Amino acid sequence: MQLYVGLTPAYSPHISESKTCSPCHTLISNTVDLSGVPTGTTFVEQATYHEYLNSDYPLVEMATCQTCHMPKIEDPIKIANGYTALPGRTPFNLHTFSGANNFMVQLIKDNKVSLGVSALDSRFDSTLKVNTELLKFQTLDLISQYDSTWNDTAYFSIQLKNKAGHKFPSGYPSRRAVVQFVALKANGDTLFSSGIFDNDFEVQNIATPFESHHEFINSPSQTQIYEMVMGDVNGNKTTVLERASAPLKDNRLPPKGFTTLHWYDTCAIVGDALNDVDFNKTGGIEGKGHDIIHYHLPLGGYSGNLTVEVKVYYQTLPPAFLDEMKTFSSAEIDTFLSMYANANKTPILIKSDSLNNVLIPVGLRILFGEINEVPILILKASSTIQACLQKRN
Ligand code: HEC
Ligand code: HEC
Structure with missing residues (x-):
């Protein structure tokens, strides 16, 4: 740098602190009304840095934003090309910035000629790869559990534990995670399903204007969707930032x-x-970083084996997020919408779990308060068995 741009770089420790990321990854917008007139009030659109401050990561885990998004490597690195004599520097943090937005990376790659983007396909591919790994391996733990059967209803609890250093999903307001739950009878027929996508990757039966959070799910028309939904000055849902x-x-x-x-x-x-x-609570104590969804499956008289499959999908840009944009027209909007129409919108499967051959006991329409305690067989070698047994004892 001294030779070519005449600048002498100086070391400063702040570059390794989370505060370096905060000015951009905290985004407060000035609200406008439906005619575009500023209201004088503000809206916190993105608060990844504040979410991080309100967690165990800064002080207990001693993890910075860089720990997860710019992983440190042990080997010394020559920080300029073509100078074989340069000494290696250490520590060095990879500038991967692995994130979650594969959808746009793929869309830009697919349209790089018309967008005038010169990056090599291999660069796009390496970003897609690290993002996918972050989403699949560092975002969530998922634990499925069969609880009991009672009065023609089978009870399951599904726990999702956030492993990210901030909310999941964090960042841009269109992000959402959808929990899919499917229970199959022994003959393969579906007994119950929730969170199924239609051909456009919208969730079937989704409520209008938006799907509320669910503590319990007892109907296929309900789906757990983790997201932030924005309201305008009249309290109506909006996707116009x-x-x-x-x-x-x-x-x-x-x-x-x-x-x-x-x-x-x-x-x-x-x-x-x-x-x-x-x-985020157990026994009233906050800070668990998890949610447990209770699925209550109406059995309709069914007894026998049930196989339960749980999948968590991540979507950066759900179709409904563009509905309002489609009511406007400009060169940029039209170009983007045509790229969107041709894009691969398949949500990313980030976690799945299953319970095989859960034996649903016969005759559990309870009369006179009698409880039928039929032994339960769960043919799955996982901690789930332990958890179920403990629960039953
Ligand atoms: C000068 C502003 C700025 C600073 C400082 C900054 N970022 Fe960003 N960052 C952005 C913007 C803007 C984007 C979105 C780029 C896009 O998707 O078009 C982004 C994207 C990202 C993404 C990828 C998001 C995705 O959806 O894939 C990650 C991860 C990220 N930043 C982490 C960090 C970390 C960690 C730091 C601190 C070391 C940091 N950023 C500092 C502006 C900034
Ligand atoms: C413990 C690891 C960890 C730490 C610490 C962490 N992140 Fe993340 N980050 C993740 C994971 C995992 C994801 C993917 C899941 C998600 O989108 O929330 C992610 C996603 C993101 C995204 C993508 C959001 C989008 O719109 O697509 C951004 C931006 C980001 N992080 C910035 C930050 C910043 C800034 C900090 C520090 C204030 C930080 N992260 C701290 C693990 C971490």
């Missing part, structure tokens, strides 16, 4: 250590998740 005035829903999974006591005003939980006793 500048119109956002207050959140209508925010049940994104908090990071572990998250509490309602500090750094909370900018990253609050909003809506039904607030009253859910298993959302």
Whole structure:
């Protein structure tokens, strides 16, 4: 740099601190009304840094944003090309910035000629790969459990534990995670399903204007969707960023250590998740960073084996997020919408779990309060068995 640009770089420790990321990864917008007139109020559109502060990561885990997004390597690195005599520097953090937005990376790759993007395909591919790995291996733990059968209803609990250093999903407001739950009878027929996508990758039976958070799911028309939903000045759902005035829903999974006591005003939980006793809580104690969804399956008289499959999908740009954009027209909007129409919109499967051959006992329509205690066989070699047995004891 001294030779070519005449600048002498100086070392400063702040570049390794999370604060370096905060000015951009905290985004507060100035709200406008439906005519575009500023209201004088603001809206916290993205608060990844505040979510991180309100967690165990800064002080207990001692993890910075860089720990996860710019992994440190042990080997010394020559920080310039073509100078074989340069000494290796250490520590060095890879500038991977692995994130979650594979959809746009793929869309830009597919349209790189018309967009004038010169990056090599191999660069896009390496980004897609590290993002996919982050989403699949560092985002969530998923634990499925069969609880009991009672009065023609089978009870399951599905626990999702957030492993990210902030809410999941964090960042841009279109992000969402959808939990799919399917129970199959011994003959392969579906007994119950929730969170199924249609051909456009919208969730079937999704409620209007948006799907609320669920503590219990007992109908196929209900789906657990982790997301932030923005409201405009009239309290109606909006996806126009500048119109956002207050959140209508925010049940994104908090990071572990998250509490309602500090750094909370900018990253609050909003809506039904607030009253859910298993959302970020166990026995009233906050900071668990998890949610437990209770599925109550109407059996309709069925007994025998059930196989349950749980899948968590991540979507950066769900189709409904563009509905309002489609009511406007400009060169940029039209170009983007045509690229979107041709894009691969398949959500990313980030986690799955299954319970095989859960034996649903016969004759459990309870009469006279009698409880039928038929032994339960779960043919799955996992900690789930232990958890179920403990629960039953
Ligand atoms: C000068 C502003 C700025 C700073 C400082 C900054 N970022 Fe970003 N970052 C952005 C913007 C803008 C994007 C979105 C780029 C896009 O998707 O078009 C982004 C994207 C990302 C992504 C990828 C998101 C995705 O969806 O894939 C990650 C991860 C990320 N930043 C992490 C960091 C970390 C960690 C730091 C601190 C070391 C940091 N950023 C500092 C502006 C910034
Ligand atoms: C413990 C690991 C960890 C730490 C610490 C962490 N992140 Fe992340 N980050 C993740 C994971 C995993 C994801 C993917 C899941 C998601 O989108 O929330 C992610 C996603 C992101 C995204 C993508 C969001 C989008 O819109 O697609 C951004 C931006 C980001 N992180 C920035 C940050 C910043 C800034 C910090 C520090 C304030 C930080 N992260 C700290 C693990 C971490």
